[in-house]
Amino acid sequence: MIILVLNSGSSSVKYQLLDMQDKTLMASGLVERIGQSGSAYKHERLPGTDTSQVFSDEQDIPDHSTALDLVVKLITGEQTGVIKDVSSINGIGHRIVHGGEDFNTPILVDEDVVEGIRAQIPLAPLHNPGGLAGIETAKRLMPGIPNVAVFDTAFHQTMPPEAYRMAIPAELYSELKIRRYGFHGTSHLYVAKQCAATLGQTLEQTSCITVHLGNGCSMAAVKQGRCVDTSMGLTPLAGLVMGTRSGDVDPALHAFLADKKGYSIQDIDNLLNKKSGLLGLCGDNDMRDIHARIDKGDSDAELALKIFCRRVTQYIGQYMAILDKTQAICFTAGVGENDERVRELSCSTLSGLGVVLDKKRNQEVRRGEICEISSPESRVKVLVIPTNEELEIATQTAQVLSS
Numbered sequence: 119m120i121i122l123v124l125n126s127g128s129s130s131v132k133y134q135l136l137d138m139q140d141k142t143l144m145a146s147g148l149v150e151r152i153g154q155s156g157s158a159y160k161h162e163r164l165p166g167t168d169t170s171q172v173f174s175d176e177q178d179i180p181d182h183s184t185a186l187d188l189v190v191k192l193i194t195g196e197q198t199g200v201i202k203d204v205s206s207i208n209g210i211g212h213r214i215v216h217g218g219e220d221f222n223t224p225i226l227v228d229e230d231v232v233e234g235i236r237a238q239i240p241l242a243p244l245h246n247p248g249g250l251a252g253i254e255t256a257k258r259l260m261p262g263i264p265n266v267a268v269f270d271t272a273f274h275q276t277m278p279p280e281a282y283r284m285a286i287p288a289e290l291y292s293e294l295k296i297r298r299y300g301f302h303g304t305s306h307l308y309v310a311k312q313c314a315a316t317l318g319q320t321l322e323q324t325s326c327i328t329v330h331l332g333n334g335c336s337m338a339a340v341k342q343g344r345c346v347d348t349s350m351g352l353t354p355l356a357g358l359v360m361g362t363r364s365g366d367v368d369p370a371l372h373a374f375l376a377d378k379k380g381y382s383i384q385d386i387d388n389l390l391n392k393k394s395g396l397l398g399l400c401g402d403n404d405m406r407d408i409h410a411r412i413d414k415g416d417s418d419a420e421l422a423l424k425i426f427c428r429r430v431t432q433y434i435g436q437y438m439a440i441l442d443k444t445q446a447i448c449f450t451a452g453v454g455e456n457d458e459r460v461r462e463l464s465c466s467t468l469s470g471l472g473v474v475l476d477k478k479r480n481q482e483v484r485r486g487e488i489c490e491i492s493s494p495e496s497r498v499k500v501l502v503i504p505t506n507e508e509l510e511i512a513t514q515t516a517q518v519l520s521s
Contacts, residue, residue, distance in 0.1 A: 119519070120144070120206055121512040122193070124186075125213040126252025128244050129154060131185045134508040135193050135200060135207075138516045141509060144200040145193050149185040161192045163200060173198050182251040186259055210256050210265045211515030213304070213507070214249040216242035217269030219295060224272070224514040227253055227265040235267065241299070241352070266515040273307045274300030276344040284351075298356075300348035302330045302451075306338040308510035309450045312503045314343070316488055317445060326446040327437045329430060329464075330505065331454035333361035333403065337430070339437035347440055349433055355391055358433065359426045361403035364394035366429075396422050405453050405460065427463040434464070438471055438498075446499040447473065455504050458483065461491065465500060472497030 125132040134146040147161035157179035163171045192198045218238040282298040306328045314324040321343035335358035339347040349357030359365045375381045397403040399422035411419035465475045474496035483489045492500035
């Protein structure tokens with residue numbers, strides 16, 4: 119079964135073509151700056167093999183239709199392609215950021231599903247329109263091939279009301295569905311599955327904390343294979359400190375800034391989403407740059423790192439209390455997988471909760487591999503698990519088609 123995975127954003131399309139018989143990655147790429155100057159693509163044929171080839175170029179890509187038409191040409195082209203034509207594709211899996219309360223599992227796309235995704239646009243105004251554009255364009259360019267929507271929010275729909283409801287007037291939930299939804303769900307589910315396999319047990323036997331740290335950051339408490347809490351909220355702004363997002367702040371900050379600085383709601387939203395987090399604290403949002411500055415004695419960069427890791431520590435403590443018995447803490451995504459300092463600092467004060475890091479193991483993590491970095495005396499295992507959201511989307515797509 120060959121699955122094309124599409125992640126269509128507002129101005130980009132990421133894609134992977136996978137053979138699910140042996141989970142082989144056949145091709146992958148990115149079309150970016152759609153509808154903007156300097157639009158371009160990068161396509162890799164047979165990634166990770168001895169015959170891997172990379173093709174890239176700049177060209178005018180005015181819309182998603184043109185972008186997906188280019189993707190089709192790249193995966194079927196004489197030089198760039200890995201299949202003869204699109205009839206070889208058994209299904210197309212689409213990453214959809216927000217499914218609201220309507221979608222808690224992956225689903226075969228029909229007109230009702232399209233309208234359901236459209237209804238969630240107020241909750242994800244930047245992301246869901248891009249996902250819809252990907253679905254509608256794929257149906258037009260590749261008619262007859264089934265499309266499956268896989269939702270970032272779905273994994274978190276198992277949270278109980280005491281986890282997802284906010285302490286605001288109940289009618290706001292009834293009328294506007296204001297609640298905690300959570301994001302990065304495909305990553306958290308994939309990592310939880312890998313954790314279960316590493317522990318030698320089923321997902322339903324596994325209780326762990328998944329720590330997704332990149333430019334966007336979130337965590338999930340997974341109890342017996344089901345998400346029972348997560349750090350992001352109504353939007354991806356809540357929770358951990360991120361590259362440019364503030365994470366949790368006092369809600370009264372909005373009124374204070376409006377009064378003292380004359381900021382509008384739009385000003386504050388832009389401030390908290392695009393000018394805060396690590397960038398706001400020290401002027402850099404790339405953790406590699408922050409480490410380089412720390413090595414030169416930069417106190418602002420050092421403080422930013424400490425604040426970032428302290429928030430991770432706080433959420434680990436919260437989730438260990440909620441889970442009652444935590445079997446593993448799993449670091450993943452760009453920073454979580456590759457930054458030994460962040461992992462060490464985030465776990466440095468957790469020994470009282472039975473979490474003890476092995477510094478040598480932490481420093482010797484092998485890129486792309488699952489590694490245990492906890493000490494033998496640690497009551498809770500600490501793992502580094504590379505995430506693979508595209509493979510999880512392809513897996514869920516294949517399961518829907520098989521059923």
